[in-house]
Amino acid sequence: MRSGRSPGTTPGGDTDGGPGADEVAESAARAIGDVPSGSRRSGLLAWMRRLTVLAVVAVAAGQVVRHWPAVSATVHSLPWGHVLISLVVMTAGVLLGPLVWRATLAAMGTRVRVPEAATIYLVGQLGKYVPGSVVAVLLQMELARSVGISRARALTASLLTAGVAVVTSLLAGLLAVPALAGSRPVLLWLFALLPVGLALLHPTALTYFVDRVLGLLRQHPLPQRLVGGAIARASALSLLGYLLYGVHLFVLVATLPAAGSTDPALLLVLCVGTMGVAMTAGLVAFVLPSGIGAREVVVVAALAAVLPYGQALALAVVSRVLFTVVELVSAGAATLAARVATRHRAPA
Structure with a gap:
């Protein structure tokens, strides 16, 4: 295990404003291909991303139109009480996201309060609705900077959170x-x-990997090895989130008569696994805004084992709408709560 601090760190454990620190956002974006370099190639890639998004949206819309009678009937048959329960369960899963991000930050020895973590993570996550970009990560870096966390440290926490999400979603899947x-x-x-x-x-392998990434971004390596307990806590919270996403889908599926012939326990297992793989597909298909299309393909494919295609497609659409509403509302609520907390602390 490492000891001491590497040059260029502050007493709080974050990298300071040494060479390249103020440019880490641009470096990160360029490393992943999000900031255009002005070349013809970068312009072509940008247009390819836009065309890909348009093609996916067109195909998805075509499927909905083609199966509209079944989709419409399914949506109208969903009891509002069950939709509300599904919404509440999903909200609980979404709100675990900031806790996962906070735990990965704690693995590097940096602490942040829950309201601040919620604002940074939830508001930053809205950036994923921008096609083919890492805007979510860049937003989180800038929001974290406003509360005294270095961009490099925030970038590392966001990348760790994404990595943990892929692993835990696949476990559920x-x-x-x-x-x-x-x-x-x-x-x-x-x-x-x-x-x-x-x-x-x-922790040892993860620390080595993170140091290599930071080196590519011209940043100092981590001052110490990542804390295994914090990584384990982040993984457990993330896995719990995917379990809740599965319950959200199960509440909707269980209301349909066609699913009545399937054992409820098996149906719950299928829904949890479905959301796990669906969220993984959405993360991998980062070119698409919030993984639109990729997530729905998985949901429809898995639910088609117990439901007619039209009904599975309808639930995929309903799930997408609920996710969008929850993410928008939670980001707004986190921002409002942070402002209220700031005003209360101001007199002191």
Whole structure:
């Protein structure tokens, strides 16, 4: 384990404004291809991303129109009470996100209060609705900077959170392997990421990997090895979030008569696994705004094992709408709560 601090760190454990510190946001964006360099190639890539998004949206809209009678009937048949329960369960899962981000930050020895973590994470996450970008990460870096956390440290926390999310979502997704193997076996390649992800969750391996990334961004390495307990806590919270997402889908599916012939326990297992793989697909398809299209393909493919295609498509659309509403409202609520807390602290 490392000891002491590397040059360029503040007493709080964050990197200071040394060479390259103020440019880490631009460096990160360029490393992932989000900031155009002015070349013809970067312009072409930008247009390809836009065309990809338009194509996915067009295909999705076409599917909804094609199966509109079944989609419309399914949406209208959903009891509002169950939709509300599903919304509450999903909200609980979304609100675990800031706690995961906060835990990954704590793994580096940096502490932040829950309201601040909620504002940074939830507001920053709205950036994922921008096509093919890392705007969510960049927003989180700037929001974190406003509360005294260095951009490099915030970037590391966001990348760690994404990595933990991929691993835990795939763990939950294992429950849907039987259904996907019969309908969309091509999606099973996602699980090739799982062994690598599990190995990287070890603090020593994860610290080494993070240091290499920071080196590419011209930043100092971490002053000490990542705290294993904090990484484990982040992983547990993330896994709980995916379990809640599965429950959210189960509440909707269980209301449909076509699902009545399936054992409720098996149906719950299928829904948890479905949301796990769906969220992984959304994370991998970062070119698409919030993984739109990729997530729905998985949901429809898995639920088609117990529901007619039109009904599975309707639930995928309803789930997407609920997620969008919850993320927008939670980001606004986090911002409002942070402002109220700031005003209360001002007199003191």
